Amino acid sequence: MAIKVVDRRPLTWAEKTYIPQILAGLRITFKKMFNPRVTLEYPEQRPTIPDNYRGVPTLVRDPNGREKCVSCQLCEFVCPPKAIRITPGAIDESDTDRTHIEKAPKEFEINMLRCIYCGLCQEVCPEEAIVLQDIFSTNGYSREELVNNKKKLYELGGTLPDKHFKWNAKKKAAEKGNAH
Amino acid sequence: MDWTYIILTVLKAVIMVAVFMSIAGYTVVAERKVASWIQERPGPNRTTLPIILAIPVIGRIATRLGLIQLPADGGKFLFKEDPFPGHVNKFYYILAPIVALTPALTTMVVLPIGQVTEGCIHTPIVLANLDIGMIFILAFSSLSVYGTILAGWSANSKYPFLGGIRASAQVISYELAMGLSLLPVFMWCGGTLNLGEMVNAQSGLLFGFIPKWMIFFQPVSALVYLTSLFAETNRLPFDMAESETDLVGGFHTEYGAFKFGLFFVGEYAHVTMGSALFVLLFLGGWSLWPLNIFGVIDYPEGILGGVLSTIVFVLKTFCLIFFFLWVRWTLPRFRYDQIMHLGWKRLLPIAIVNLLVYTIGMAVYVKFFHA
Numbered sequence: 190m191a192i193k194v195v196d197r198r199p200l201t202w203a204e205k206t207y208i209p210q211i212l213a214g215l216r217i218t219f220k221k222m223f224n225p226r227v228t229l230e231y232p233e234q235r236p237t238i239p240d241n242y243r244g245v246p247t248l249v250r251d252p253n254g255r256e257k258c259v260s261c262q263l264c265e266f267v268c269p270p271k272a273i274r275i276t277p278g279a280i281d282e283s284d285t286d287r288t289h290i291e292k293a294p295k296e297f298e299i300n301m302l303r304c305i306y307c308g309l310c311q312e313v314c315p316e317e318a319i320v321l322q323d324i325f326s327t328n329g330y331s332r333e334e335l336v337n338n339k340k341k342l343y344e345l346g347g348t349l350p351d352k353h354f355k356w357n358a359k360k361k362a363a364e365k366g367n368a369h
Numbered sequence: 370m371d372w373t374y375i376i377l378t379v380l381k382a383v384i385m386v387a388v389f390m391s392i393a394g395y396t397v398v399a400e401r402k403v404a405s406w407i408q409e410r411p412g413p414n415r416t417t418l419p420i421i422l423a424i425p426v427i428g429r430i431a432t433r434l435g436l437i438q439l440p441a442d443g444g445k446f447l448f449k450e451d452p453f454p455g456h457v458n459k460f461y462y463i464l465a466p467i468v469a470l471t472p473a474l475t476t477m478v479v480l481p482i483g484q485v486t487e488g489c490i491h492t493p494i495v496l497a498n499l500d501i502g503m504i505f506i507l508a509f510s511s512l513s514v515y516g517t518i519l520a521g522w523s524a525n526s527k528y529p530f531l532g533g534i535r536a537s538a539q540v541i542s543y544e545l546a547m548g549l550s551l552l553p554v555f556m557w558c559g560g561t562l563n564l565g566e567m568v569n570a571q572s573g574l575l576f577g578f579i580p581k582w583m584i585f586f587q588p589v590s591a592l593v594y595l596t597s598l599f600a601e602t603n604r605l606p607f608d609m610a611e612s613e614t615d616l617v618g619g620f621h622t623e624y625g626a627f628k629f630g631l632f633f634v635g636e637y638a639h640v641t642m643g644s645a646l647f648v649l650l651f652l653g654g655w656s657l658w659p660l661n662i663f664g665v666i667d668y669p670e671g672i673l674g675g676v677l678s679t680i681v682f683v684l685k686t687f688c689l690i691f692f693f694l695w696v697r698w699t700l701p702r703f704r705y706d707q708i709m710h711l712g713w714k715r716l717l718p719i720a721i722v723n724l725l726v727y728t729i730g731m732a733v734y735v736k737f738f739h740a
Contacts, residue, residue, distance in 0.1 A: 215696070
């Protein structure tokens with residue numbers, strides 16, 4: 190192994206007075222004063238959020254505007270802080286568009302005071318219905334305000350592009366009688 | 370003594386205190402601003418009132434510059450709850466912040482801020498034109514360390530106590546070098562201790578373009594005095610009394626609300642005072658350089674000259690205050706033993722040798738060349 194001998198000369202007379210070093214330091218700090226500011230002035234300027242950011246969990250609709258959640262309650266079971274509470278309900282008979290699904294949530298509540306933003310609900314969801322999106326700031330005056338109900342969750346979630354159209358494929362397969 | 374004279378004097382004193390205190394207060398804001406600029410941040414730029422934002426352009430600029438920060442901070446110090454720890458020595462605990470601020474305000478009595486010329490006679494603008502001005506300032510400004518020591522001791526707690534002890538040791542060490550560095554300056558100025566006359570001694574030019582400022586004649590004195598000034602005002606890199614990195618808050622750890630505010634303003638009042646003094650002693654006060662290169666010899670007569678000289682002096686003082694802040698965010702803090710080493714083994718010998726050299730030099734000059 191090569192040994193590198195570091196050159197440690199004794200300080201020169203000028204260096205012992207510290208004055209050249211102090212002046213050099215002053216020069217550096219003075220130049221810094223004219224550098225562009227690095228501060229992001231938050232409420233007006235927002236940070237760019239990366240795509241896989243884990244923000245507030247939300248419910249999303251599919252591109253047809255139907256709710257994706259089938260009320261399987263996997264997220265409710267997997268949620269470590271027990272922040273999710275789902276009240277399952279049957280799908281209305283008149284809704285011919287969604288006869289292939291058995292259930293939909295009657296009520297869906299996520300308590301943001303309990304949520305730890307772990308993303309397990311998103312990971313476990315077989316329908317890709319619950320997604321942690323880019324909202325990172327929630328606030329309210331009371332505990333009740335910070336429990337997001339179904340309406341709020343869909344408002345926050347909106348519609349995301351679908352890659353699979355899982356139920357369309359299932360429906361087609363059922364009509365054709367193709368059992369894989 | 371008639372009443373108008375008394376009323377006028379009191380009025381002048383009140384104006385002087387008000388202006389001085391606001392400059393000291395705005396030094397706090399300037400500190401935060403300079404700190405943030407050096408760290409590439411914008412600094413305090415939000416605090417404002419709707420009525421100020423309503424002023425078209427100026428309101429917005431003032432807000433961005435943090436000019437409204439001072440009333441907000443002051444108001445906060447005034448109105449927040451004043452904590453009073455149960456374990457303190459009550460009398461000295463209350464006395465300490467007062468003792469810390471008072472000397473800075475007292476020394477300003479003999480601080481000339483400009484001059485009025487009437488018929489070729491220069492009268493400095495000053496509250497009390499004392500012939501022992503500089504001695505008065507040296508005597509009073511070192512009193513402020515009692516505030517620090519009393520605070521450290523009366524708080525009856527470990528960190529303030531250490532801070533107080535360090536501050537007292539530091540001030541004693543640097544007071545010597547400071548006094549010795551000033552002696553050659555007094556001699557050079559013809560033995561006067563009156564600050565106004567010392568400024569007059571520095572007017573004029575050397576070789577037609579260098580100002581006759583003391584910093585060019587006595588650079589060593591200026592350096593020693595400036596270093597001691599940093600130590601005396603407890604500014605970084607000599608921040609022994611506060612040393613927030615290892616003593617929590619140092620001497621004011623147990624203080625809060627308005628009492629802390631007094632310490633805080635007191636520190637910056639000393640910075641302002643120190644800068645003004647350095648300008649008077651070494652940077653020629655309100656002398657007219659560089660205008661006197663082009664033949665402008667003196668300020669106009671009367672009020673106009675008074676105002677102009679005051680503006681020049683205040684601007685110079687601001688530059689030096691900026692230098693204080695600038696150094697704070699450049700140099701790291703010394704260790705306690707390094708401060709003692711620098712004070713006793715470096716600055717004091719340098720000051721003594723400097724004094725001897727200048728004394729002998731001046732004596733030789735007067736004996737053989739001047740006569």
